[in-house]
Amino acid sequence: MPNGVEVVELARVWRGPVMESVHHGVVVVADTGGTLRHAWGSAGWVNTPRSALKPFQAIALVESGAADALGLTDEHIALACASHHAQPFQVALLGDWLGRLGMTEDSLICGPAVPRGAEDIAAAYAHGGPRRVFNNCSGKHCGFLSMAKHMGGGHDYANPDHPAQRLYRDVLSEFTGLDADSLPHGGDGCGLPAIGVPMSAMAKAAARFGVGQAVSERRRAAVRRVANAMAAYPDHIAAKDSPTARMIRYTDGNVLLKGGAEGYLLACVRDRGLGIAIKVADGDASGRAKMGVLARILGRVHALPTEEAELLIAAVEPALTDSNGREIGRVEVVVQRPQPTKPTKASLGFWMSEVPGAGVLELFEDRR
Template sequence: MTDGTDFVELARIWRGPLVESVHRGTVVVANFEGRLLGSWGDAGLMTFPRSSLKPFQAMALVECGAADAFGLSDEHIAMACASHDAQPFQIGLVGDWLGRLGLGEDALVCGPALPRREADQANAFAQGGPRRIYHNCSGKHCGFLTVAKHLGAGLNYGDAAHPAQQLYLDILSDYMGRDATKLPAGRDGCGLPALAVPMRNLATAAARLGLGYSGNTARRAAAKRVLGAMAAYPDHVSGLDIATSRIVRATGGRVVVKGGAEGFVLAIVPEKGLGICIKIADGSSRAKYGVLARVLGHFGVLPVAEAEALIEQVSDPITDSTGALVGGTEIVFEKPVPTSETKATLGFWLGGVKEAFF
């Protein structure tokens, strides 16, 4: 990573009348030309977007013809972009997908896992415990498997030199405007290669993805289909009615969102030609969607009042063991000056602070 000078304060966590924690990070907004429209922190920060790169990986599935060859629906395409909760409808789609390939889940490189939700975990244990199909990246792995099988290139798609990986890197290079094969690489939690990308380049790539930017006709069509699938099936990409789904629905599908591990999130705003990248420096995810909601208001994607209300919808409440509200999240990034009092702008904890100190 880098030292703290690359980051700015983005959010504060309040408990009663005091700030208990602070989240710092970097926010970068760019257009398809690569021009920075906003940069808070170091726009050149090299970091791992992790699962936020999945839309570019899914494009390979569509571009090479593999998706059509195996009769995949847009629901499958959304699952290729997913970091899913392994809810029954998601597992059903992944199982159907493997059936279309004539493969078992042992063909997946990702390791066995459990569903994220307690109720689904109980069912998983009743059916034998952890499985590869439950891994939150199993949809992405099915995508790579499909490309590998379609290309007749062998099923070792986890190898960085595999044609399926190389096609993805070619797509990412096209959209970033730089050679992705020259970027630092590690290994992701699911066992596949993980690239480190400068935030400015990825924000540019996101803006270009939203516009279907490419000289390659099949690539432009792939971009349109992937974004359309993510907008149409936001619950597939994550889980039922969680923060990413709420943002997509609040914007009527005009914003496509893909979260990544360790506090990263990528957003694409096709109608305004914007790509947005957010990285929370400490790796926490609890503030990143609230920061994104503030960005949407700041750049006029949503009216400010709607964006501020959305912050509350995507920020988890801080409660005690009885469920009573004891604190909250304040997004301090580019805080607007309210023209009228609203629930969104006058949180209970802020009122408590004024009473305690003024």
């Protein structure tokens, strides 16, 4: 890996007796204070969580007062966190949301797309083809559009200086302990900014999200509402009975998770105050490996009994099949032993000295 980032082997893909592919990456586990509990690879790797940041954007939606002003339900809040598949129930909910705004989907900045499922794709083309509400990020965009209407600043909510974007960055700064305005950023596929964050900081942010840790009561209440919405409506976050929904249901909402593009996955274990950040280094366009890796890590950190964690791997990493549905291969989750760490209060020096490749963190100022 470039820039001194160290990765470890996370998963192997087998086709019969032949090992066909290997996925490498990084896994970081931290608590709410930022103490590094485990690191597989370089915890300081700065990359873009992309859609894994949507729950933090949803916090801004609730905290701003926009959600209450529109009478949004927890279903809407869950959809704001979603990378949805544009299934009919999700599209209907988006239509309801836009109706509350008194706007059409043309007001959304995300581009037109088609649903994920074959039947839904066929139905979409039978009724006009790609639409903005089919974009997997349209729930997030409805959230930002809601903030734009409520807070003012115009409808160009992609502008980094828009009040909605500034509030979101303030939320992210508090949860990561870093100045989000100083973090590197590029553009996301949906037209909004994509911020680069060290994985260690994202693991800490996830832990804080899981327990609702924030300075103000208003923000704490917003976090609780977002987390509870994700737990109550897991099908909204991706699709009905998706691996994400299965894992949330399997743990009765104790584990909340949100994937991002290019092999990113963020999760929290609410009753243990732990956050987990996973990045598959090759981008994992197929979407495999990261969910099984999370299940294995839940067993390693004793968030689940080992036997349950291994059963969960099978639920979220099903066998590979051919076009006739016959089993032809499998994903084997392989996670190396975690590096030894000290239960020390996290600091910039700690991240840099204890974790290989974490020197990239010297670019940022810790805002705790």
